[in-house]
Each structure stands twice: as structure tokens, then as C-alpha cells.
Amino acid sequence: MSGDRSGAPLLEVRGLSVRYGPALSVLDGVDMAVPAGAIVALLGPNGAGKTTLLRALTGLLPFHHGRVTGGEVVFDGSSVGRASATELVRRGMAQVMEGRRIFAELTVEENLRAGAITVRDRRRVAERTGEMLDTFPQLAPRRGDQAGYLSGGEQQMLAIGRALMSSPRLLLLDEPSLGLAPRIVEQIAERIAAVGAAGTTVLLVEQNAAMALSIAEFAYVLQAGRVAMGGTAAVLRRDADVQKLYLGNG
């Protein structure tokens, strides 16, 4: 995994607006930038539009009858607002979906191979599978088991490993700590930090602001479909509103 730490935006979102159906406006002119090689956290309450933003970035809005009604998404210098999910994966995006969404009836190894479906080189896929089983050693002895029988933490590790199979330049994670025990959340956070340290750019959507801000370099707060706040994670950690609303202090 090689990364770019130039600091130039790998992903830029300019004035993005999204609707579901004819009337439900969920995002309204969102602007944000994700610098290459950085971990960026996206915080916000339930219903703020975080998952919708990820769907818009990864081409999955059509599965929810959603559409981009305005604005632009630029990935690696190219506008990708109309690109399909498949095309975006080929360009170097991968995501860990909310609720993990592993293929429960496929084996652990088949799940990993599914993450490399855009990779034609079989030898490369085999190598990458080996690397993921080394990175997440708890999966190695379960490689032939159906993934649905893994624990919640193991499933999340598998979901992250699956997303990394295509060696993405941008990894998007949607609530990876959801429903997991604090000890497992720590492990997940360590893995995400390691992915970022290895050079992969990360956009981390989280309600667990303490976890997200502990590993992120930059952060945005999304409220009611708009970016309410943005800056370095260090600044946001000290912000009184963030402390009160998201970190449970004061």
C-alpha cells in the first residue's frame, strides 16, 4: 500500500446537493476536501446526511432512489459525479458500508476475493488475500467459514479487509464502530490509523466522535445536510460545541 502525502485534495466536494425521490432534500450545498494521505472524520447526528454523502461519493444513490441535484465531486482531479459504483472502485475508491454488509453466505476468503472483483490478475488477488489475512490474523483460521458466523468485530475486520483488497487510494468508512464493544472499537481504530499511516487516504464517518477525532487529522461536522464546522481534528476537539454535543463534555 503506497500513499501520497502531498496534502493536495484527493477528494473535493463542491456544493453537493442530494434528493431522495421528488421532495426529500438531504444534502444542501456540501463543501469539503479530503487531502491525499490524510484521515478525515465526518461527524454529525443521526439524519444529518452522512451516509447519504458517502452514497453520493461512491455511486450508490440509485439503490436508494436518490440523485445528485447540484454540485460536483472531484476525485484525483477528475469530476466523477456521474460515474458508476464500479467505475469509482476502478478509479481507486473503496468503502466499508454501515452495518458491515459482508456476504454472510460466502466464505471469509470469498468475501475478500469479492473486494478485488475489479482486479484481473489472479496472482495479485491471491497475494492481496494473504496480506489481508496477515493484517487481520483473527480471520486467517476462519478463511473457509461462512462469514455470517464471525463475531461482530471479526465481521468489521473482514469488511475493512474486503475494502482494502482493491488497494484503494481512498477508503471510506461508514460508522465502523457501530454496535461493537469498546475494546473492539479500539482495535478497529488502531487498524484504521494503521491504514492511514500506510498512506491510504481515509474518510471516516462516525457518531463516535471521540474515536474518530483521536485518529483523524481533519474533521467536518455535518448538520441538517450542511457542513456546520470544519478544520483540524485538534481544533475541533477543543471546540465547545463539539465537546458538548459530540464528546459528552460540559
Add this chain to the structure above:
Amino acid sequence: MDKFLQLLLSGVALGGIYALVALGFVVIYKSSGAFNFAQGGFVTLGTYLVYQFGTDWGLPFWLALVLVMLSMAAVGMFLERLAIRPLVGKPTFTVVLITLGLLLIIEQVVRAVWTMPGLVLSVPWGNGRSRLGEVTLRHADLWTMVAAAVLLAAFFVFFRYSRTGLGMRATALDQEAAAAQGVSVGRSFAVSWAVAAAVAPVAGVMLVSRGGGALSPAIGFVALAAFPAMILGGLDSAGGAVLGGVLIGLAEVMSQGYLDVSWLGSNVEVVVPYVVMVAVLLWRPEGLLGTRRVERV
């Protein structure tokens, strides 16, 4: 004993036909999670096209069969693009209803194009038979078993080892999550429809040749007879389709040969497969080889 062996052979061959039909259903179910009623229509249309290319236009049978398989693959992809692709991400129930409509349309097209009654399909093995001791082996049965075995092996390798096969299985389980991995959901659908439609004429030809070659637009109703086979075997399992087909074929033929329940009326053997299916489903709701829904407790 000879009677048993004869019925065994006949039952396995009949099961092979059910299996060939069921394989077409399975391949679409494996990629879309939808039950494709149009498969019966593909069987009918494909068989009539083999008649047209081979018997009527005089092309060699095997060339005609290959050309029809390719043509049917194109028909399958066309129908998928026209009627199914717009429904990606929509409820599976909607897709199933569309396939029911396609079945009725295809059947009507066949009736409109081939209006002559009494058409007979010529096959290289004709009505040939060989004697194995006291048992008679119909060549049509032999070819049916060979075709089912070859196609099953091809399906197994395709779904287990190919990228496209894996993508199709992932698509059937979770379309959106599959798309998020880079699987082209639309392409998975197109390939599954192409494969299912291409397999259909093989099933139809075997069925018709077993009955002496007489064509009828009602051939597609064999699909109904294949229902218990594929449900018994497991809707998403190619191996299950073959196992279910053979078991149902045996149940049907053996009950015809041995079961004396005339007090129940005629054609009891037609009901027996459904009785077997219900009994097995009560024991294994996912079918004999179907994928068990995985749920942590």
C-alpha cells in the same frame, strides 16, 4: 431386478431433463435472487429454433444447436436489458412478475411463428436404443445424462472459481454491497440471463427427443415439472438442481412402476414429486444443497 434397473435408468434420465431446466432457473436465482418464470418460454423458443435451423433449414444438428444456444444467449441478454435492468435495486417481487409476463409473451410468439401442427424435431440419435443385458438404454436418455453432467461441471467451475461467477453470487446476496465492491450488477444480470437462455434449448431438445421428437408450444410446461426438482435441490445450487432433478425423476418413474394406488385415480406419479418436495422442505427448508441463511445467535 431388471424392472428396477430399467426404471432406475429411466428415472435418472428424466431427472436429467428436470435438472437441465432447473439449471436455467438456478443461474438467474444465483445472481438476482429472483425466480425466472420466463425460463419455460426459453425452453420452448430454443427448441423450436433448433427445429428451424436444423430440421427445416438443413444445418447439421450440432451446428444448429450451438447457433441456437448463441442466439438464445442474445435473446436472454436483450430481454434482460429491456425488461429487467431497469429494475436493478427494485423489489425482487417486481422482477418475478415481469418474468411471468415474458413467459406469456414468448409462448404467444412461438404459437404465432410456428403455426403448422405436427412438426417433428430430428436428432442424430433418433429413437435409437441399446441393450445392456435385460435393460434397454434409450440413446436420448444417454445424451440427456451426458448433457446434464457436462453442464453441471461447467456451472460448478464457473460459480466457484471465476470472477464473474463470484460477482453474480455476491449480487444475489446483496446488490448494493456487491456494487460497492465494484461488481457491475447489470452485467451480472445480463450474463445470468444469457447463460440461462443458452441452456434452455439443450433441455428442450432432450425433452422432445425423449418423446419421439414431436414439437408442441406446451414444451415449456416441463418447467412446471422441474419446480419440485429445483426447490428440493435448493434454489441457488447447481448441484442441488441436478440432485433434485434426479430424485424427482426417480420418484416419478418409480411410483409409476411400483405404486399401485389406482383408488386415488390416474396420474398419481405426477403428484408424487410434490409430496417428496414437501417432505424434504419440512426437514430442510433451504433444500438439499441450497445455501443456508447464516444468522448469528
